[in-house]
Amino acid sequence: MKKKYRVKKQTDFKAIFNQRNSTANRQFIVYQLDKENQQFFRVGLSVSKKLGNAVVRNHTKRYIRQILTEEKDSISVGKDYVIIARKPCVEMNYTDFKKSLIHVLKKAKVWQGK
Numbered sequence: 001m002k003k004k005y006r007v008k009k010q011t012d013f014k015a016i017f018n019q020r021n022s023t024a025n026r027q028f029i030v031y032q033l034d035k036e037n038q039q040f041f042r043v044g045l046s047v048s049k050k051l052g053n054a055v056v057r058n059h060t061k062r063y064i065r066q067i068l069t070e071e072k073d074s075i076s077v078g079k080d081y082v083i084i085a086r087k088p089c090v091e092m093n094y095t096d097f098k099k100s101l102i103h104v105l106k107k108a109k110v111w112q113g114k
Contacts, residue, residue: 004040004042006044007043007080015033016033025107027101029084031081032079032080032110035079041077041078043068045064045082045085047084061085075105
């Protein structure tokens with residue numbers, strides 16, 4: 001993902017969390033903030049140390065980034081998102097991981113794919 005598609009600053013994370021617009025399933029939580037004048041979407045990732053060591057956390061973030069890159073045409077633009085990974089996602093393979101992430105995005109009314 002290019003830098004312009006990432007939420008990195010603490011103030012941006014706080015703004016998204018303060019909106020209190022979240023959706024969750026067992027593996028992920030998705031927070032969202034509307035940005036009307038933005039022509040693309042931005043994503044911030046949060047993977048806690050409770051999930052595992054650095055290798056596990058980086059692996060989880062790579063999976064999320066890869067899925068978002070593959071499905072970028074199906075995700076609503078004009079919004080900022082923060083995706084928080086929960087413990088059960090660590091034991092999942094890629095296909096189950098993708099199904100679960102798409103499920104929570106559909107539940108949040110963010111994903112307009114097939």
